[in-house]
Amino acid sequence: MSKKTLIIGGVATGASVAARLRRLDESMEIIMFEKGEFISFANCGLPYHIGEVIPERDSLILQTPQAMKDRFNLDVRVYSEVTKIDPIAMKVTVNSKDKGSYEESYDYLVVSPGAKPMKPPIKGIDSKKVLNLRNIKDMDAIKSYVDNNKKGKGIVIGGGFIGVETAENLVERGLDVTLVEAAPHILAPFDTEFSMVLEKELVERGIALHINDGVKEFREDQGKIYVRLQSGLEIEGDFVVSAIGVTPDTEFLKDSGIELGSRGQILTDKNMRTNFKNIYAGGDATEITDYITGGRTTIPLAGPANRQGRIIADNISGMENEYKGSIGTSILKVFDMTAAAVGINERNAKRLGLESRSIFIHPNNHAGYYPGATQMTIKLVFDQERKVLGAQAIGYEGIDKFIDVIATVIKYKGTIDDLTELELAYAPPFLSAKSPANMAGFVAQNTVDNLVDNVTVDDFNRDFDKETMVLLDVRNLVEVENGAIEGSIHIPVDELRARMSELPKDKLIFIYCQVGIRGYIASRILTQNGFKTKNLSGGYKLFNFVTTKVDEGTEYMRNNLEIAPAMNEQTGTTYNIDATGLCCPGPLMRVKSEMDQVEPGDILKVTASDMGFFEDIKAWAKRTGNELLSVNKEKGLIKAQIRKGLKVTDDNTIISCANTASKNENMTMVVFSGDLDKAIAAFIIANGAASMDKKVTMFFTFWGMNIIRKPEPVSVTKNFIEKMFGFMMPKGSAKLTLSNLNMGGIGPKMIRGLMKKKNVQSLEELIKNAVNAGVEIVACQMSMDLLGLKEEELIDGVKLGGVGYMLSESDDSNATMFI
Ligand code: FAD
Numbered sequence: 001m002s003k004k005t006l007i008i009g010g011v012a013t014g015a016s017v018a019a020r021l022r023r024l025d026e027s028m029e030i031i032m033f034e035k036g037e038f039i040s041f042a043n044c045g046l047p048y049h050i051g052e053v054i055p056e057r058d059s060l061i062l063q064t065p066q067a068m069k070d071r072f073n074l075d076v077r078v079y080s081e082v083t084k085i086d087p088i089a090m091k092v093t094v095n096s097k098d099k100g101s102y103e104e105s106y107d108y109l110v111v112s113p114g115a116k117p118m119k120p121p122i123k124g125i126d127s128k129k130v131l132n133l134r135n136i137k138d139m140d141a142i143k144s145y146v147d148n149n150k151k152g153k154g155i156v157i158g159g160g161f162i163g164v165e166t167a168e169n170l171v172e173r174g175l176d177v178t179l180v181e182a183a184p185h186i187l188a189p190f191d192t193e194f195s196m197v198l199e200k201e202l203v204e205r206g207i208a209l210h211i212n213d214g215v216k217e218f219r220e221d222q223g224k225i226y227v228r229l230q231s232g233l234e235i236e237g238d239f240v241v242s243a244i245g246v247t248p249d250t251e252f253l254k255d256s257g258i259e260l261g262s263r264g265q266i267l268t269d270k271n272m273r274t275n276f277k278n279i280y281a282g283g284d285a286t287e288i289t290d291y292i293t294g295g296r297t298t299i300p301l302a303g304p305a306n307r308q309g310r311i312i313a314d315n316i317s318g319m320e321n322e323y324k325g326s327i328g329t330s331i332l333k334v335f336d337m338t339a340a341a342v343g344i345n346e347r348n349a350k351r352l353g354l355e356s357r358s359i360f361i362h363p364n365n366h367a368g369y370y371p372g373a374t375q376m377t378i379k380l381v382f383d384q385e386r387k388v389l390g391a392q393a394i395g396y397e398g399i400d401k402f403i404d405v406i407a408t409v410i411k412y413k414g415t416i417d418d419l420t421e422l423e424l425a426y427a428p429p430f431l432s433a434k435s436p437a438n439m440a441g442f443v444a445q446n447t448v449d450n451l452v453d454n455v456t457v458d459d460f461n462r463d464f465d466k467e468t469m470v471l472l473d474v475r476n477l478v479e480v481e482n483g484a485i486e487g488s489i490h491i492p493v494d495e496l497r498a499r500m501s502e503l504p505k506d507k508l509i510f511i512y513c514q515v516g517i518r519g520y521i522a523s524r525i526l527t528q529n530g531f532k533t534k535n536l537s538g539g540y541k542l543f544n545f546v547t548t549k550v551d552e553g554t555e556y557m558r559n560n561l562e563i564a565p566a567m568n569e570q571t572g573t574t575y576n577i578d579a580t581g582l583c584c585p586g587p588l589m590r591v592k593s594e595m596d597q598v599e600p601g602d603i604l605k606v607t608a609s610d611m612g613f614f615e616d617i618k619a620w621a622k623r624t625g626n627e628l629l630s631v632n633k634e635k636g637l638i639k640a641q642i643r644k645g646l647k648v649t650d651d652n653t654i655i656s657c658a659n660t661a662s663k664n665e666n667m668t669m670v671v672f673s674g675d676l677d678k679a680i681a682a683f684i685i686a687n688g689a690a691s692m693d694k695k696v697t698m699f700f701t702f703w704g705m706n707i708i709r710k711p712e713p714v715s716v717t718k719n720f721i722e723k724m725f726g727f728m729m730p731k732g733s734a735k736l737t738l739s740n741l742n743m744g745g746i747g748p749k750m751i752r753g754l755m756k757k758k759n760v761q762s763l764e765e766l767i768k769n770a771v772n773a774g775v776e777i778v779a780c781q782m783s784m785d786l787l788g789l790k791e792e793e794l795i796d797g798v799k800l801g802g803v804g805y806m807l808s809e810s811d812d813s814n815a816t817m818f819i
Pocket of ligand 1: 008009010011012013014033034035036043044045046047080081082083112113114115133134135162249252282283284285300301302303305
């Protein structure tokens with residue numbers, strides 16, 4: 001005789017069980033009960049229909065009872081709530097809209113009622129204006145509020161995945177949105193640094209964010225709802241979406257004899273079987289195994305629910321199958337950003353007493369030189385035994401790919417060494433030859449192998465003592481000028497070997513750079529020379545993220561300058577410039593050189609991927625008298641429009657205003673050294689200053705002359721001594737050596753390779769750009785005479801000058817450098 005399976009709940013787990021079971025057993029009688037109107041709907045898409053990102057409501061309803069009947073011969077009963085289970089008599093009681101109350105017997109029972117929104121005993125929570133989002137009916141209710149309050153105010157309680165997605169979608173509909181979170185930060189699967197980045201994104205998008213402040217009371221008054229917070233603050237809105245969290249929907253099981261956990265979750269064995277051998281349970285209502293720790297947990301996500309459904313069907317049909325546990329792989333969109341996490345975060349690792357380590361990296365999603373590269377921030381958590389415990393990633397593109405790779409490695413109990421060995425699909429538009437997963441592995445290896453002592457921002461904030469330790473910034477000057485950690489001393493990494501004596505050997509040196517790589521190099525240099533160092537993983541970029549307080553609700557306006565209305569009219573030709581993949585100051589230099597070519601009134605539309613460009617272009621436009629029409633961040637790219645030399649006055653008159661850099665803002669540089677590293681630094685600074693419309697004069701003297709020598713032999717008349725000097729001295733920039741660690745020519749090759757990889761222009765390109773940008777390159781006449789160099793031996797564009805010329809230029813400058 002054929003057997004009969006009843007399924008309670010007709011969405012993720014329930015529908016998966018039903019379809020798989022039918023495919024395995026054509027003779028089984030299968031009845032699926034669903035208390036709501038719809039089965040197999042896309043819960044995960046609900047917020048996006050409210051936001052009208054998913055325009056068609058029907059596209060969320062994946063199956064109908066009739067379609068399930070036709071395809072799988074299932075008896076699907078909607079509006080049918082199971083209210084009681086009798087495991088001994090093997091029957092359930094059903095409360096049906098059409099048929100009233102009746103009993104149904106079973107051979108197998110599957111309990112998959114999911115989880116319902118939590119409803120803590122807060123005064124006023126039963127108000128009709130406090131809504132939840134679990135199913136289509138809830139979605140319709142929220143959407144109708146939005147449709148009827150197009151300029152209204154929505155308040156979202158809870159900064160979890162559903163709360164954040166809902167808040168975003170309310171913003172998409174043009175509402176004024178407030179998000180309230182009781183915990184110190186939103187999105188618990190992420191560590192604080194990542195949550196803070198996402199909080200900033202929400203605030204920049206206009207959401208008023210209140211964290212660390214729970215709800216005390218809801219109160220309705222004259223068609224409005226008021227939310228009073230623990231802090232005493234009261235927020236007015238038209239409606240509230242409460243997304244505080246979920247709890248297993250298992251109240252009806254209380255007296256059934258099915259074993260439940262302390263929070264109402266159904267307990268099962270590894271086959272998803274309850275304490276009754278013919279009753280199975282799966283999905284959000286069940287407690288499952290944490291795959292990494294082996295402990296017990298609940299993970300209300302669609303992937304585990306669907307897979308558990310399949311496993312249950314296998315077991316009912318006699319194919320033994322086990323659910324081995326969940327690693328909580330999750331992802332969400334926060335406006336243009338993507339955030340994803342898997343496994344154990346650092347906070348939980350500490351809570352569990354695991355001896356974990358963490359590293360940060362900021363790789364590009366694909367080769368930096370291929371247009372459109374965007375940066376991601378990655379945190380990898382691993383233990384001393386090198387096992388990967390978890391990862392978090394945030395950025396614009398490629399986040400899903402990275403986190404899925406890590407999820408796979410964790411699933412196979414992989415190590416940081418396995419990450420370094422992964423061979424992933426690479427071509428410039430898709431990835432870098434060393435993928436972010438490889439890079440994470442490399443940095444983790446360096447940490448565990450004690451090549452560098454990488455520390456987190458938290459470690460730094462806790463451990464750094466300015467009295468007994470040194471904070472060393474190894475970035476270049478342009479970066480330091482944009483912001484630095486208070487109390488740090490500045491020695492660029494390329495000067496570190498020469499200036500090591502400025503550092504104390506008896507003090508611990510905390511090193512930082514922009515993202516962590518140069519800090520690592522600096523740390524290697526110093527530790528091999530007997531210094532004690534630690535490197536700030538994630539660098540200044542991460543430090544700045546987590547220590548900068550965002551002004552609620554105001555940042556978005558500040559960060560997205562819109563075109564001034566009077567300037568909308570066309571005043572010239574528009575040119576598009578792609579500066580993606582270029583590192584600072586590359587995008588600015590590109591703007592400067594293009595701006596030099598165009599006419600007043602012409603507009604440059606610039607796209608850059610270097611996040612620093614967002615602030616740089618504002619300062620540049622202001623300084624050079626060009627008009628910044630708009631600048632905004634879009635999917636990891638900075639887009640700016642700058643009009644050459646026109647500006648609107650208060651009375652709406654358009655006037656010309658370009659090239660206002662004053663005389664005393666010029667810069668003079670004396671380049672004495674002929675070392676490759678110093679030459680690079682000199683030309684980077686010169687190009688940066690030139691891009692700010694400063695007049696730059698570089699005065700080359702003594703060994704600095706070698707930088708501006710032509711590489712090819714030039715036929716000139718020289719005496720014996722002059723010939724000897726000419727023979728011994730490097731002929732041009734390509735032959736320069738490093739001031740330190742030259743290693744028979746390997747050092748310069750490494751530096752040049754690194755620059756290429758990091759999209760920093762080569763010294764030769766920097767020289768060419770400087771000449772094109774109008775940097776005045778002056779060869780010291782006295783040095784030429786002394787070394788026997790002739791004018792013909794110098795690169796094109798060099799003029800000869802004496803000390804007097806240099807001093808008069810220096811008088812007109814507000815900075816004179818000696819390199
Ligand atoms: P459900 O899918 O909730 O199905 C349970 C069904 O059982 C419900 O329809 C309920 O009405 C019915 N039921 C309950 N009790 C009874 C009863 N006594 N008798 C009859 N029927 C009953 N997960 C992700 O992984 N990614 C996402 O992006 C994501 N986004 C989400 C967005 C929203 C708004 C929501 C609400 C959830 C989201 N989830 C997401 C979670 C995911 O939807 C759930 O993990 C998954 O649906 C759980 O499946 P389940 O079968 O356990 O429960």
